[in-house]
Amino acid sequence: MALLQIAEPGMSAAPHQHRLAVGIDLGTTNSLVATVKSGSAACIADEQGRVTLPSVVRYCEEARTETGYDALKAQKIDPLNTISSAKRLIGRTLADLKQDSHYLPYRFGSNERIIEMQTRQGAKTPIDVSAEILRSLKTRAENALGGELTGAVITVPAYFDDAQRQATKDAARLTGLNVLRLLNEPTAAAIAYGLDNASEGTFVVYDLGGGTFDVSVLQLSKGLFEVKATGGNSALGGDDFDHRLFCHLLEQNKLSQLNEQDSQLLLSLARAAKEALTADNSTTIQAVLSDGRKVDSTITRQEFQNLTQHLVAKTIEPVKQALKDAGVTKAAIKGVIMVGGATRMPHVQQAVATYFGQTPLNNLNPDEVVALG
Numbered sequence: 001m002a003l004l005q006i007a008e009p010g011m012s013a014a015p016h017q018h019r020l021a022v023g024i025d026l027g028t029t030n031s032l033v034a035t036v037k038s039g040s041a042a043c044i045a046d047e048q049g050r051v052t053l054p055s056v057v058r059y060c061e062e063a064r065t066e067t068g069y070d071a072l073k074a075q076k077i078d079p080l081n082t083i084s085s086a087k088r089l090i091g092r093t094l095a096d097l098k099q100d101s102h103y104l105p106y107r108f109g110s111n112e113r114i115i116e117m118q119t120r121q122g123a124k125t126p127i128d129v130s131a132e133i134l135r136s137l138k139t140r141a142e143n144a145l146g147g148e149l150t151g152a153v154i155t156v157p158a159y160f161d162d163a164q165r166q167a168t169k170d171a172a173r174l175t176g177l178n179v180l181r182l183l184n185e186p187t188a189a190a191i192a193y194g195l196d197n198a199s200e201g202t203f204v205v206y207d208l209g210g211g212t213f214d215v216s217v218l219q220l221s222k223g224l225f226e227v228k229a230t231g232g233n234s235a236l237g238g239d240d241f242d243h244r245l246f247c248h249l250l251e252q253n254k255l256s257q258l259n260e261q262d263s264q265l266l267l268s269l270a271r272a273a274k275e276a277l278t279a280d281n282s283t284t285i286q287a288v289l290s291d292g293r294k295v296d297s298t299i300t301r302q303e304f305q306n307l308t309q310h311l312v313a314k315t316i317e318p319v320k321q322a323l324k325d326a327g328v329t330k331a332a333i334k335g336v337i338m339v340g341g342a343t344r345m346p347h348v349q350q351a352v353a354t355y356f357g358q359t360p361l362n363n364l365n366p367d368e369v370v371a372l373g
Contacts, residue, residue, distance in 0.1 A: 019150040021180060022141045023188070025371035026130060026154055026168065028087040028237060029210030029341060031055050032371035033137040033152075035145065041192070041372040044144045052367060053140075055210075057132040058082040059119040067136040079105045079264035081119045085239055086129035088211035089115045090171070091164030105260040105267070130171035138177055151178035155370050157212040158184040158230040185209075186216035188373030189339045190225055192364060201334030202228070204322070206352055206360070207370075208315060209340035211237040215319050217326040229326035231318035238274070238342035241308045245270040245299070248307055249285060253295050262289045269295075277301045278344050305347040312351045319355065336360040341367050 023034045023041070030052040034043045043051040050069070058071035059081045066074065075082045083106065089097070094112055097104075109116030109123050116123040134154075142149055156168055165182055172179045186205035193203070200220050207214040214232040218225045246267050250256070258266070269285050276283040277299065287295040323330065336352055338360045343349065352360050364372070 020142075020145050020147050021150050022137075022145075022152050023183075023371055023373070024134065024137055024152050024154045025185070025188075026087065026133065026156070026171075027055055027209060027370075028085050028212065028239065029055055030367060031133050031137060032368060033141050034368075034371040035141065043368050043371055044141055046140055053133065053136060054084075055087065055133050056082060056084040057086075057129045059121040059124065061120065063121060065121075065132055067132050076265045076268050077261065079260045080107060081121075082264075083117055083119075083124065083129045085211055086126040086133075088235070088237075088239065090126040090130055091161065091167035092126075105263045127167050127171045127174070130168065131174035134172055134177055135175040138175055149177065151180040153181045153183050154179055155183050155185045155188045155373075157207075157209075157232070157234060158186050158214045158216055159212065159232045159234045164234075183373075184214075184216070184227075184230075185339065185370045186214050186218070186230070187225075187227060188370045189337050190216075190218045190220065190373070192369045192373035193335075193337055193361065194220055194225065202326075202328055202332050203335050203337055204319070204333050204356070205337045205339060206315070206319065206343065207232075207339035208342040208348060209237050210342065211235075211239050213237060213315050213318065215315075215322045217322050217328060228328070229322045231322040231325070233314065233318060236311065236314055238271075238340075240311055241274055241342065241345070242267055242271045244308050244311065245274060245304060248299075249295060249297055252297050253293075255289075255293065255295070259290060262291075265289070266295065273299055274304065274345070277304050278346065301346070309347065312345075312348055315348075316351060316355055330356055333358075337369075338362045338366055339369050 025032045032043050032051055034041050045051045053068045054072040056071040058066040058074045060066060071082055092115060107118040109118060114125055116125055154168060156165055169179050186207050189205050203218050203220060205216045212234050213236045216230045217228040219228055249266055265287055269287055273283045273285050282298055282300045285297045333356060336356050343366050
């Protein structure tokens with residue numbers, strides 16, 4: 001399959017003119033940037049060799065900001081000024097936020113038109129936070145490629161509405177990044193698998209990220225593909241699994257009335273426990289809260305799966321609807337492409353395998369597949 005060529009109006013089509021462009025996966029939990037090297041797509045690593053950038057921004061003193069791993073480390077001690085999961089809020093309003101039961105440890109402003117979070121540097125919107133993440137990725141790419149970027153293709157959930165897509169473009173504009181295209185994440189994943197495996201037939205892309213769930217039914221044929229149907233839930237993702245375990249910890253340790261710092265600490269520990277249970281049968285969560293209260297819980301993989309099985313089940317309903325909308329049966333599906341870090345959870349893999357009666361395709365890194373596409 002040939003690499004896709006994107007030409008913009010007014011741009012020279014000179015075949016030997018060297019232009020630098022990248023693909024960016026602006027994710028809820030992690031973000032990545034990729035480019036084409038020697039004819040194949042590859043993610044660009046930072047100076048420490050890490051390809052992922054945690055989608056976290058900390059607003060520090062003296063108008064300084066931290067993005068990525070440094071911000072992530074500070075989240076437990078400075079939760080009000082450290083913003084994560086901004087993608088979940090981008091393009092939404094306070095009214096939308098009131099309908100979302102997901103706990104967010106921020107102080108929100110009163111602006112009804114756009115969500116604002118109060119920080120030591122003043123009100124910051126999800127667009128501002130996303131711009132900082134894009135700025136870091138842009139700098140990483142330009143340093144690695146040795147020149148200024150002509151533009152970028154940025155991926156978004158298929159379920160993003162016009163307001164969310166425009167807000168993503170606005171974030172890029174703040175960084176001086178020219179958006180060549182917004183590409184649906186499931187489509188990007190299918191492109192990656194088409195490039196790597198020369199796949200043909202009807203495929204399902206099951207994309208469970210940090211904040212959103214998307215499912216798409218695609219027909220691949222001779223390097224071309226057609227989106228037959230899409231579905232999903234724009235308020236369901238790995239964050240919800242963390243939150244469910246967080247609530248369980250509160251119940252188990254008889255805790256209430258936590259401040260923002262303690263809430264963020266427990267959420268971070270719940271996220272770490274979720275990730276540990278992907279490989280281990282049990283994990284221990286221990287912490288001392290700011291008022292001296294102690295948290296000490298051992299969580300087994302089976303217990304975590306029982307707590308969150310209803311969330312996994314919520315992903316299967318949109319899958320059923322997408323198949324119905326596409327007019328195809330489970331038997332006609334040649335493969336199921338797994339995308340998003342949350343698909344690493346064993347009970348997610350098992351639920352998909354059981355429903356489709358086949359082992360899902362996960363030979364590409366679920367965190368990188370969208371950026372590669």
